[in-house]
Amino acid sequence: MVLVTSLQQVTTADRCPSSWISWGHHCYRYKMFKALLLVLLAVCACAYEVKDVDVSLGKEDQPRGVKFARAESSTESKIKGWGLFADDHGEVEKTIRLYVYDFVLAGKLIFEDTFDTFNLTTWQHEITAGGGGNGEFQYYTNNRSNSYVRDNVLYIKPTLTSAKESEEFLTCGTLNLWGSTPADLCTGHNNSGCERSGSATNYINPIQSARIRTVESFAFKYGKIEVEAQMPKGDWIWPAIWLLPKRNAYGQWPASGEIDLVEVRGNEDLTDSSGTYVGVQQMGQTLHWGPFSPINGYPKTHVTKNLPDGGKFSDAFYKFGLEWTADSLKFYLDNEETMTVDPGDSGFWDYGGFGDFNCSFDNPWANSPNKLAPFDQEFYIIINVAVGGTGYFSDDFTNRPYPKPWLNNSTHPIKDFYDAKCDWYPTWNAHVDNGEDAALKVRSVRVWAV
Numbered sequence: 001m002v003l004v005t006s007l008q009q010v011t012t013a014d015r016c017p018s019s020w021i022s023w024g025h026h027c028y029r030y031k032m033f034k035a036l037l038l039v040l041l042a043v044c045a046c047a048y049e050v051k052d053v054d055v056s057l058g059k060e061d062q063p064r065g066v067k068f069a070r071a072e073s074s075t076e077s078k079i080k081g082w083g084l085f086a087d088d089h090g091e092v093e094k095t096i097r098l099y100v101y102d103f104v105l106a107g108k109l110i111f112e113d114t115f116d117t118f119n120l121t122t123w124q125h126e127i128t129a130g131g132g133g134n135g136e137f138q139y140y141t142n143n144r145s146n147s148y149v150r151d152n153v154l155y156i157k158p159t160l161t162s163a164k165e166s167e168e169f170l171t172c173g174t175l176n177l178w179g180s181t182p183a184d185l186c187t188g189h190n191n192s193g194c195e196r197s198g199s200a201t202n203y204i205n206p207i208q209s210a211r212i213r214t215v216e217s218f219a220f221k222y223g224k225i226e227v228e229a230q231m232p233k234g235d236w237i238w239p240a241i242w243l244l245p246k247r248n249a250y251g252q253w254p255a256s257g258e259i260d261l262v263e264v265r266g267n268e269d270l271t272d273s274s275g276t277y278v279g280v281q282q283m284g285q286t287l288h289w290g291p292f293s294p295i296n297g298y299p300k301t302h303v304t305k306n307l308p309d310g311g312k313f314s315d316a317f318y319k320f321g322l323e324w325t326a327d328s329l330k331f332y333l334d335n336e337e338t339m340t341v342d343p344g345d346s347g348f349w350d351y352g353g354f355g356d357f358n359c360s361f362d363n364p365w366a367n368s369p370n371k372l373a374p375f376d377q378e379f380y381i382i383i384n385v386a387v388g389g390t391g392y393f394s395d396d397f398t399n400r401p402y403p404k405p406w407l408n409n410s411t412h413p414i415k416d417f418y419d420a421k422c423d424w425y426p427t428w429n430a431h432v433d434n435g436e437d438a439a440l441k442v443r444s445v446r447v448w449a450v
Contacts, residue, residue: 130193135390147210157439211384233314237266297352
């Protein structure tokens with residue numbers, strides 16, 4: 001809980017000396033009342049760990065030694081009391097209303113999952129074949145073959161659709177994800193995401209995987225998030241741990257932002273045109289933002305990091321983190337800072353140079369008082385494993401020993417991908433250790449107030 005004050009005009013009359021406060025049937029000096037509030041806040045800070053104090057108290061009045069966090073909660077406020085300011089003639093001038101919210105101290109842990117169980121109240125499955133806006137080759141489902149917890153580790157593992165259905169199903173069957181109960185309803189209708197029929201050239205999504213999120217259980221605005229995870233290994237596997245806005249306060253993607261805590265390509269021998277490894281040796285962290293798709297300022301807010309000596313993110317657990325305040329977003333890997341994003345006082349519109357475009361469109365963040373807009377709203381957590389797609393794996397990359405089997409502008413990329421299964425599927429090691437080389441493994445997810 002936290003006490004927050006605000007001033008509001010009233011028409012009721014009462015009689016107290018000038019600059020005194022009427023509380024119940026008694027009059028109190030304003031300074032004494034204010035001091036009492038601060039003492040109460042200090043006591044609350046010790047007993048309950050205070051989260052936020054309204055600026056009407058003044059920063060100089062906050063109890064010394066107590067650092068208040070700005071992490072916000074959607075908990076409904078409750079009026080706990082009221083008081084009256086008297087003017088020089090003893091007439092009531094203003095009232096103070098006291099509200100109570102959830103609160104925490106800066107540094108307080110506000111979310112934690114160490115996966116002693118798979119809590120499906122915390123994590124909700126997405127069910128869709130829509131391709132995530134990237135033409136991805138998997139469909140997402142709620143199935144313990146693809147998402148499960150064992151020995152305090154969450155596994156997100158891609159498998160072959162044909163292992164559940166048949167090879168013929170990909171070209172002759174119908175994938176129906178509409179669902180008949182609330183827990184099984186399709187969550188993404190775009191791009192035929194709820195129902196698809198296969199044909200000789202347009203295969204049904206040949207990979208089954210999982211994508212889980214906290215959209216119904218937890219979202220936060222400002223905080224420090226850290227995820228300890230081990231990446232999957234296998235050609236064309238695409239794991240991601242990221243955040244999306246709960247309410248899209250500034251419009252559809254990317255106007256309301258996206259925060260990518262980590263993305264990795266699972267290929268062991270994938271290089272770009274300069275010869276740099278861009279597979280499982282490299283991780284990326286990104287902010288997406290822009291007035292509308294496809295105008296996106298992410299090149300200014302994207303960083304990649306390769307492990308030294310050819311190390312692989314699939315060989316061990318690493319900590320991927322973000323410290324997000326009202327002023328900046330700082331990304332890190334194992335406590336080493338990788339990128340800091342501060343758009344400056346003029347915000348992301350000027351930072352992206354969008355006003356220089358020779359076309360007319362509005363600044364979606366113009367009415368926000370916060371320089372960090374669109375990153376000034378609640379975001380929720382997403383964990384998923386995708387496969388393929390028509391963008392993340394560039395046609396300019398070189399893969400060994402077998403080249404990328406599809407082109408991003410192909411009219412049937414899923415068919416091209418799956419027809420080369422004999423080349424890429426052995427790299428998933430599906431018959432070793434339950435195929436868990438190809439699984440994203442997550443040991444913990446934690447969020448602290450800042």
